[in-house]
Amino acid sequence: MSKGSVRALSGTTPDFVYKPHCCADCAIRHRAVCSYSTPAELALLEQTKFYRNYEPGAEIVTEGENTKVLGSVIDGVVALQKTLADGRRQIVGLVFPSDFIGRPLRPIAPYDAVAVTPVRMCLFDRSKFEAILAENANLERRLLEMMLDELDAAREWMLLLGRKTATEKLSSFLMILSRRASALNGMPVANGLEVPIPLTREAIAEFLGLTIETVSRQFSLLRKRKVVDLPSKRAVIILDATELQTLAGSGWEDVSTNAVA
């Protein structure tokens, strides 16, 4: 097996870019961990924050290592993944813009975080962030809220991994991406919607607990059934949203905020 689509060592040094933007202009300002913060708190964060870009395949945090940074995804998609000794791999979370990466209050990362698209992060030094966190209830409150949402999403995913069929798994996955593409608010998914797929087939397989071949076959099946069209390998067009929802089985109707991570 090749090292996989999510290569650990692509040799790309991440770009460092310090404080080019002020928080007020930030695209994720109203959804990120800082969204409850007062101007005073924000000023504190602004002093410490810095930006960094990652190429696809670059590791943002590494399982088992002492993580020195944590922060929010501004743009791009990050996969959280765990790997068994023999190389079997499971993606245990997808992280989208405004979501938070990193575990305050525990230095050792329990999983890898790998950029699956070009990623831009708003980062903090871990110990500095923890110090600010301890003093700022709004920040802590928002972080708690976000972690509770992620926990719900993780449990929803456990149901998928433990009990759903391959068709249900891929349909659920496409439904999530569709909801995200459809609107950040609660708009339903309309037929004809084109949904970009930011993952390779291999990454999808690792997310769904399947093989790459099964994922490919399920895509073909959904196309044959006229549920979706496949204009390219990195996008689908929803032809029958109702049927896709049915195929996905129950769940996800209500997971409002953080769909997958």
Place this chain on the structure above:
Amino acid sequence: MSKGSVRALSGTTPDFVYKPHCCADCAIRHRAVCSYSTPAELALLEQTKFYRNYEPGAEIVTEGENTKVLGSVIDGVVALQKTLADGRRQIVGLVFPSDFIGRPLRPIAPYDAVAVTPVRMCLFDRSKFEAILAENANLERRLLEMMLDELDAAREWMLLLGRKTATEKLSSFLMILSRRASALNGMPVANGLEVPIPLTREAIAEFLGLTIETVSRQFSLLRKRKVVDLPSKRAVIILDATELQTLAGSGWEDVSTNAVA
């Protein structure tokens, strides 16, 4: 199929017992959500708290319903479970004494919480708890810490559900119970240790994403290999802890605090 080992309606009215103990004497005082609280905070909680007992099979919270209570498990084991429309069921978390049940900041429960043994809970009215939470940073800090631990455990479980074989799954499960039985501190698992299993075969199957028959066969296999002995259906004796750890595959070496929930 029968309604399963985890029956929703066993007709048992939960016992109500108000404030029989003071927090200072509480067995889970040093591990629960209140463990960082000052005496002043504790007094607030003590005013609001009440105890309730549940028989095996009783629902503590119900998926989709507006939950009015949340709180800590004092004694017993609770399963968090999600069910698909056709009845397929997945246990998405096991909750042990000192763990917290319920989602502050969201009224609708995303899963059932069902007692699998006789359970004693220390409960709070949800809105009252939220009010106290908003004012007491120590409580919020501890809750955040616990939710982060649960999130790590949930992701570890996603790896198991998505990628591990039946043997690895059952071995991992027994390893977790063994660690918990061995010591609440970090003591290693010794050969000869008798580990009680608080779940029926059906509940184990629902936790591991397997069928009851496969679970039973894996038990028999582990016995045949002299890895464990089965003195009764509700306990195992560890004969070869090293081998059990190997069979479990990687993971769980470091999950210190909250093993499963």
Place this chain on the structure above:
DNA sequence: TGGCTATCTTGATCCAGATCAAAACTGTAG
């Protein structure tokens, strides 16, 4: 003590998804 019922084990067979193998695409560098 002996049925009765629920739980668990074991055996036989089946099948969804894995594995093995080979085309068919899709860039992209020369």
Place this chain on the structure above:
DNA sequence: CTACAGTTTTGATCTGGATCAAGATAGCCA
């Protein structure tokens, strides 16, 4: 345009765990 390397699709076969079907075991109550 062409060669090459990575990705995706499709086909053929295999297999781990599911499903179907009996038994075995263990409470528990009459």
